[in-house]
Amino acid sequence: MKRLAVSILLTRDLDSTETFLVLRNPALRFFGGLLAFPGGTVDGEDANLPVRSLPDRESELDREFHTFVVTAARELFEETGLWAGHGKARLTGEQLSDYRRQLLDGQIQFAEILTREDQFLEASDFVPICRITTPPFQPLRYDTWFFRYQVPSDARPEVWPGELESGEFLGADEALARWRRNEVLIVPPVIILLRELMGRNCRSFLPEVRKLTKSYARGKLHQVYFSPGVLLAPLLTRPLPPAAYTNACVVGEQQLYVVDPGCDDPSEQKKLWELLDELLDEGKTLEGVLLTHHHPDHVGAVAECLQRYGLSVYAHVKTAEQLPEMEFAGLLEDGQSLDLGLSPDGKPGWRLEVHHLPGHAPGHLAFKETRYGSVLAGDLVSTLSPILIDPSDGDLAVYMNSLESLHSLCESVLYPAHGPPAPRGRQVIEKTIRHRQEREARLLEILRMGAQTSAALLQKIYQDVPKELHPLAMRSLLSGLIKLEQEGKAREVDGRYVLV
Numbered sequence: 126m127k128r129l130a131v132s133i134l135l136t137r138d139l140d141s142t143e144t145f146l147v148l149r150n151p152a153l154r155f156f157g158g159l160l161a162f163p164g165g166t167v168d169g170e171d172a173n174l175p176v177r178s179l180p181d182r183e184s185e186l187d188r189e190f191h192t193f194v195v196t197a198a199r200e201l202f203e204e205t206g207l208w209a210g211h212g213k214a215r216l217t218g219e220q221l222s223d224y225r226r227q228l229l230d231g232q233i234q235f236a237e238i239l240t241r242e243d244q245f246l247e248a249s250d251f252v253p254i255c256r257i258t259t260p261p262f263q264p265l266r267y268d269t270w271f272f273r274y275q276v277p278s279d280a281r282p283e284v285w286p287g288e289l290e291s292g293e294f295l296g297a298d299e300a301l302a303r304w305r306r307n308e309v310l311i312v313p314p315v316i317i318l319l320r321e322l323m324g325r326n327c328r329s330f331l332p333e334v335r336k337l338t339k340s341y342a343r344g345k346l347h348q349v350y351f352s353p354g355v356l357l358a359p360l361l362t363r364p365l366p367p368a369a370y371t372n373a374c375v376v377g378e379q380q381l382y383v384v385d386p387g388c389d390d391p392s393e394q395k396k397l398w399e400l401l402d403e404l405l406d407e408g409k410t411l412e413g414v415l416l417t418h419h420h421p422d423h424v425g426a427v428a429e430c431l432q433r434y435g436l437s438v439y440a441h442v443k444t445a446e447q448l449p450e451m452e453f454a455g456l457l458e459d460g461q462s463l464d465l466g467l468s469p470d471g472k473p474g475w476r477l478e479v480h481h482l483p484g485h486a487p488g489h490l491a492f493k494e495t496r497y498g499s500v501l502a503g504d505l506v507s508t509l510s511p512i513l514i515d516p517s518d519g520d521l522a523v524y525m526n527s528l529e530s531l532h533s534l535c536e537s538v539l540y541p542a543h544g545p546p547a548p549r550g551r552q553v554i555e556k557t558i559r560h561r562q563e564r565e566a567r568l569l570e571i572l573r574m575g576a577q578t579s580a581a582l583l584q585k586i587y588q589d590v591p592k593e594l595h596p597l598a599m600r601s602l603l604s605g606l607i608k609l610e611q612e613g614k615a616r617e618v619d620g621r622y623v624l625v
Contacts (some may be wrong), residue, residue, distance in 0.1 A: 127258065128271040130191075131166035131197040134254060135205070135294075135320065139278050139328040142297035145282050146288045146315070147204065147505045155265075159548060160300070162271070163204040163292075163310040164197070171195040174236050180564060193249045193270040199235040201274065203228060205282035206287055209251075209274070210244030229287065229609065248344040250274060254331060255338040257314050258616025260347050262359035262370035263545045264509060271318065273327060297322035305353045305470040307497050310538075310548055313349050318347070344394045351546040352499045352538040353469035354378055356404075358397055360388035363421040365597060368509050368543035373397060374501055376477060376494060378413070380466040383436075384415045384492065384501055385542060389425030397426060398433065412463075413454070416440035418486035419447035423542065427451065441481060443488030457490060468496040484524025485512055491531060500550060505531055505555045510543030513523030513597055514604040521561075521604040521612055528558050568605055569614070569624070576621035579603065589625075 135145035144162065151158035174190040198209040210220050216224075220242075227233040239245065251272040284292040295303075297319040303309045306317070311319070318326060326505055341347050349357035355452065356375040366373055371387035388394050401411065413436050419493035427438055428451070437454030445453045459481035468475035478493040485504045490503040504512055505527060514521045532554045539550025547553040562588065571577060571585050571604040578603060587598040606622055609615035615624055 127266045127268045129193070130164060130267045131167070131193050132162045132269050132271045132314070133160055133201055134271060134273045134327065135173060135207075135276055136273065136327040137278075137280060137294065140326050142319075142322040143294050143519060144277075144300075144319075144322075144327070144457065145205070145292055145294050146300060146311075147292040148309075149285055150288055150290055153288065154455060156312050156548070159310045159312050160304075160556065161315055161475075163200060163289075164269070165200040165204070166267075168190055168199070169348035170234055170236055171199065172237065174246065176248050177247045178247045180248070185357045190253075190270075191248065191270075193248060194251050195235075196253050197270070197272050197274070198246050199228075202235070203283065205240045205292065207274075207276060207280055207282055209246060210239055210242070211247055212242060212244040214242065215457045216242060216244075225285075229285070236568035253329075254318070255335050256510070257317075257338050257341060257347075257457075260349065260359060262372070262567070262605055264367075269314065271314075273331075273591075278537065287295065302470070305468075306379075307353075307470075307537075310352070312353060313340045313347075314525055316350050322513060343438065344396065346400050350549060351540070352497050354475075354496065355496060355499055355501070355538070355540060355545065356400075357540070358400055360386070360397060360426070361390065361393045362387045362425060363389075364422040364543055365513055366594065368507065370542075370543065372542050372546075373426075374540055375401070376492070377409075377413075377465045377499070378467060378469045378475075379409050380412050380464070381409055382412050382415050382465075383430060383475065383515075385417055385419075385423040385503065386414060386426035386430050386467060387423040387542075389421075394597075397430075400541045401434065402552055404433050411436055414438040415457070415463075415490075415492065416444055417491065417501070417542065418489040419444045420486065420504065424448065441490050443483075444486070444490075445488070447488070454593075458574070462495075465494065470496075472496060481526035482529070484517050484521070484527045485514060487518060490526070493534050498536070499538040499540065500531065501540045502533045502535075502550075503542050505541075508542050508547055508553060511557070511560055511601075513601055516607055517600075519604060521608040525558070525608075528554060528561075532558070559580060565605060565608070568602075568609070572615060572624045573624060578621055579606065582622070584607075 145159045172192040174195045176194050205541055254273050258268045283492050301319050304311050315532050328615050346358055353498040357571050358373040359370040362371040373386045374384040376382045379465040411434050439455050439457050442456045457479045462476040465475040465477055475494045480491045482491050485488050514524050535550040539547045567586055590598045617623055
């Protein structure tokens with residue numbers, strides 16, 4: 126699913142790197158609590174407004190380019206109070222404040238303001254920077270035009286509390302420094318643009334950022350950072366549905382570890398090699414490969430990675446036992462830690478902690494970096510769907526204990542193996558725990574009605590699961606029944622389950 130959106134780089138001086146960044150309300154579901162550029166999604170009404178000075182060859186940009194321009198002007202006004210309309214009469218500050226309030230309250234449409242005041246929009250006010258589509262590993266994707274808009278000398282942006290909490294002009298260096306000091310979180314696409322701005326300015330960075338983002342459109346891995354020192358590399362694999370990607374991660378600043386390179390397709394692996402080669406060209410070093418566990422969608426690229434870069438692989442002993450064809454240079458134990466060198470903000474003593482959190486798999490590890498408190502959780506949680514605990518190599522009771530431990534570990538961003546990272550990681554873990562508890566409560570409720578076969582339980586408990594996924598749901602159900610048996614709450618009698 127894709128949604129059309131705009132993001133606006135506001136600048137007062139084209140020869141500086143200073144841009145206007147807004148803090149999104151923490152209560153927002155999408156990137157709440159993160160710094161971003163002003164912007165928002167396209168409204169159906171936006172397509173109906175005329176725009177002057179469109180590019181002569183508009184089709185080279187987009188047949189709906191004018192719609193994005195209208196959206197940019199509307200969002201600019203809603204979020205910052207800056208009015209991009211042109212006309213014979215100049216609107217007063219009082220008029221604009223009144224119209225803005227009505228627009229935010231849904232009492233008037235943007236088009237009505239333009240018509241009533243005989244105003245029009247100029248496409249030339251909004252300089253197209255680039256177009257970025259959210260990588261396909263996320264279920265909700267945004268097709269976003271990034272524009273540059275120069276704030277008039279006699280105007281200033283003003284954020285009204287609501288969807289946004291505040292806003293300020295920051296140079297690219299200062300914004301990224303605050304991010305590296307763990308003072309703020311920043312929306313990943315904005316990090317891409319700020320990194321390109323460094324050493325340049327709001328005028329001269331356009332060619333390089335366009336070159337980079339066009340490579341993304343051709344399939345190059347995005348520079349996805351949710352927290353400093355963890356570069357996300359989602360790769361197409363064959364995990365259990367609904368997932369289609371497994372998140373490999375590159376952890377570190379100068380001394381790098383590759384975690385869970387899982388793709389087995391050479392064309393998909395090539396994207397990872399291009400990313401690692403770029404990091405090596407920047408003078409960074411690869412220290413080794415780390416595995417969270419042994420499942421195929423987490424290890425598919427390990428052999429090629431070791432051979433290509435002369436690396437060693439590390440995992441828990443129970444994972445190594447499941448991969449006898451793989452030669453491990455060392456085994457990782459709970460409580461161990463790995464040296465990461467200096468943190469992204471230059472602090473010494475940065476380490477990657479090893480935590481043995483089984484349940485999904487006997488040797489499952491999670492990794493926590495100590496500077497920012499981010500956790501690479503592997504298959505302990507997913508931001509797409511519940512994790513399957515298969516009784517063939519999983520244990521639901523052990524898994525629930527591991528979730529509690531994970532909750533105490535995670536201080537900020539949670540990196541699951543499947544689905545987008547979660548800036549408020551503990552909330553995701555809490556939701557996962559609640560889901561498991563609700564499933565168990567439902568199971569006990571049905572068993573109170575009398576003896577039930579596993580097939581009958583499946584139909585009653587997993588009504589919300591598509592039938593093609595019922596074989597997987599049955600594996601999950603059996604894990605729940607085994608847990609109840611282990612706890613002395615239920616038992617099997619002649620093929621039926623009853624409460625004890």
